[in-house]
Amino acid sequence: MSGRSLMPVNGSSVHDPARQSPPFWETAFSGTDPDALSEILSTPNSPIKAEAKADAPIAYRCNFVATEELAIADCAYEGTISIRREAPSGKVIIFLPMEGDALFDAGKEHIHSVPGRGAILGAGRVSGARLLGPRRHLGLFIDQARINRHLTQMFERTIIGDTDFRPSIDLTTGPGLVLQQLAANLHYGLSGDGPLLQSPLALSALCDATIYLLLETCPHRYSEALALPAPAPAPRHVKWAIEFMQEYIAEPISLNDIATAAKVSVRTLQQGFRQFRDTTPMAYLHELRMLAAHRDLLESGTRQAVADVAVRWGFTHLGRFSAEYRKRFGQLPSQALKR
Structure with a gap:
């Protein structure tokens, strides 16, 4: 589980004013210490506690890339690791597994996440996870406020609060498969000197496409309203x-x-x-x-x-x-x- 506030690459944003690109951050961590992993995954407002099972050895490697629109993490873990988020993060977090098992606590539900089966955790909930390594997943982090701004534009009225996405998502076909491909392309396109850094318009379009794909195809509290015919323009x-x-x-x-x-x-x-x-x-x-x-x-x-x-x-x-x-x-x- 990831949610770190990212620092710019080499201590400064890779933003090039001449290209008018949006701010961008990339950072990577690896190690074997659960306390260091806790610090890596925590934010000031949403601390996380990571623990190894019975003090057994663990290892981790995490690479984070982020823009103002969203953040993506490519994380790999060895060993059994319990992770607990101690306060809501303010972000909708989507885990897209590529290898191994994980069990996510999503409030009333427990989500078993393996390749082909993702998990969506709401912004307003405290959540936990048990990672059974070897485990690797992409993590997609989107501010709930940004999702609400998209909903506000879609409904032409102010939307606040949690979207309440259904916490389990099929990644083998349809929208889930496309979502995983979008996340992978975004991470690749932003890592290192990726091509998306050279094209802010393409990056913005892909970020918007990711959010609209979530809103229009993943069940949530506004799905029924979105399925209704659009109202006539306000007079x-x-x-x-x-x-x-x-x-x-x-x-x-x-x-x-x-x-x-x-x-x-x-x-x-x-x-x-x-x-x-x-x-x-x-x-x-x-x-x-x-x-x-x-x-x-x-x-x-x-x-x-x-x-x-x-x-x-x-x-x-x-x-x-x-x-x-x-x-x-x-x-x-x-x-x-x-x-």
């Missing part, structure tokens, strides 16, 4: 209303203000949002403000108090704000502030 007055909300998001605007900006009656505005956004105008504005507060908390570190952020975005009841924030983002505002 102009709904778009004008949203633009007005975004421009004056921190101002005390009312439903009448929004309707006036959209050049329609309040009733027409409400009907438009129910039909094309599956919500009400004020609930949509509330969601925009909650997301703005979420971004503020993540970006401000400890420089601001939670109460100051809440008030800035119109949340005057701190207890209610904290409860709703936890329901939406899976943690208290104070926890997000310390990340």
